[in-house]
Amino acid sequence: xxxxxxxxxxxxxxxxxxxxxxxxxxxxxxxxxxxxxxxxxxxxxxxxxxxxxxxxxxxxxxxxxxxxxxxxxxxxxxxxxxxxxxxxxxxxxxxxxxxxxxxxxxxxxxxxxxxxxxxxxxxxxxxxxxxxxxxxxxxxxxxxxxxxxxxxxxxxxxxxxxxxxxxxxxxxxxxxxxxxxxxxxxxxxxxxxxxxxxxxxxxxxxxxxxxxxxxxxxxxxxxxxxxxxxxxxxxxxxxxxxxxxxxxxxxxxxxxxxxxxxxxxxxxxxxxxxxxxxxxxxxxxxxxxxxxxxxxxxxxxxxxxxxxxxxxxxxxxxxxxxxxxxxxxxxxxxxxxxxx
Ligand code: ADE
Ligand code: ZN
Numbered sequence: 001x002x003x004x005x006x007x008x009x010x011x012x013x014x015x016x017x018x019x020x021x022x023x024x025x026x027x028x029x030x031x032x033x034x035x036x037x038x039x040x041x042x043x044x045x046x047x048x049x050x051x052x053x054x055x056x057x058x059x060x061x062x063x064x065x066x067x068x069x070x071x072x073x074x075x076x077x078x079x080x081x082x083x084x085x086x087x088x089x090x091x092x093x094x095x096x097x098x099x100x101x102x103x104x105x106x107x108x109x110x111x112x113x114x115x116x117x118x119x120x121x122x123x124x125x126x127x128x129x130x131x132x133x134x135x136x137x138x139x140x141x142x143x144x145x146x147x148x149x150x151x152x153x154x155x156x157x158x159x160x161x162x163x164x165x166x167x168x169x170x171x172x173x174x175x176x177x178x179x180x181x182x183x184x185x186x187x188x189x190x191x192x193x194x195x196x197x198x199x200x201x202x203x204x205x206x207x208x209x210x211x212x213x214x215x216x217x218x219x220x221x222x223x224x225x226x227x228x229x230x231x232x233x234x235x236x237x238x239x240x241x242x243x244x245x246x247x248x249x250x251x252x253x254x255x256x257x258x259x260x261x262x263x264x265x266x267x268x269x270x271x272x273x274x275x276x277x278x279x280x281x282x283x284x285x286x287x288x289x290x291x292x293x294x295x296x297x298x299x300x301x302x303x304x305x306x307x308x309x310x311x312x313x314x315x316x317x318x319x320x321x322x323x324x325x326x327x328x329x330x331x332x333x334x335x336x337x338x339x340x
């Protein structure tokens with residue numbers, strides 16, 4: 001077989017996505033369509049105008065626009081369409097498995113019932129399995145700018161849907177909202193059988209990563225960039241084989257890094273960290289999973305061996321059972337052997 005370019009190699013390699021906010025995959029075209037269908041006026045006149053508005057200086061700038069966009073989602077069908085559109089996108093990119101976040105409080109706070117949100121997302125994920133062959137898991141995120149009581153109420157609403165939700169996470173405005181704020185909620189979630197993850201070290205300090213590890217007992221750290229500020233923390237993450245779900249285009253758009261050439265991914269890999277690549281909010285940050293791989297491959301001069309390592313990591317770090325993980329990793333390895 002002719003050796004392919006790194007770009008073609010990236011496009012074809014089987015991969016998993018582990019850090020994707022379904023509300024962050026809401027493309028302007030679909031937003032307009034659903035807004036019209038629901039008789040909701042949005043403040044932008046055109047798709048171009050929306051895209052121009054997507055210029056952010058930090059996480060909060062982005063979140064303000066992201067929560068506003070999600071405001072047109074009303075019916076179960078809207079959540080189904082949102083999820084289905086994402087699945088069709090990743091199907092074209094050889095993503096075989098995805099673990100997606102949803103933010104129920106963004107919707108329940110507008111009076112949308114929890115079950116409307118989860119039914120729409122879950123049914124699309126089921127169709128993703130039967131029609132596209134994509135396996136998936138769903139992770140409920142608590143909005144950390146809201147209080148503990150609201151998180152407990154959200155967890156309670158989720159209990160009847162336990163079989164559809166693999167874990168709970170923590171997202172939204174990081175600074176000033178440390179993981180410790182939700183320690184008791186996460187204790188209950190763990191007791192109820194959920195796995196835990198948390199956004200930490202995106203804008204917040206390494207201390208928040210320590211808290212996520214030691215107080216929330218997370219199985220993965222979402223982002224984790226700032227871990228590199230603390231050598232002891234890096235050693236601990238390596239020792240625990242703790243996955244980091246890294247999101248390069250998000251980091252660039254939210255100015256977590258100035259330039260992708262400064263992105264810490266290479267340092268993470270060299271330090272022996274289990275880094276994975278992810279798209280976070282692709283409709284807002286200019287690229288789905290493959291584009292994230294392509295962007296860092298270019299800026300950090302990654303080899304096919306590096307890409308192979310990242311794709312293997314994506315399955316290792318997933319919440320699939322061991323047998324499925326091994327099957328998926330075997331597929332990645334066969335692809336690597338045939339295309340290097
Ligand atoms: N919600 C959606 N995207 C997020 C991000 N990158 N950080 C925190 N919360 C989020
Ligand atoms: Zn995120």
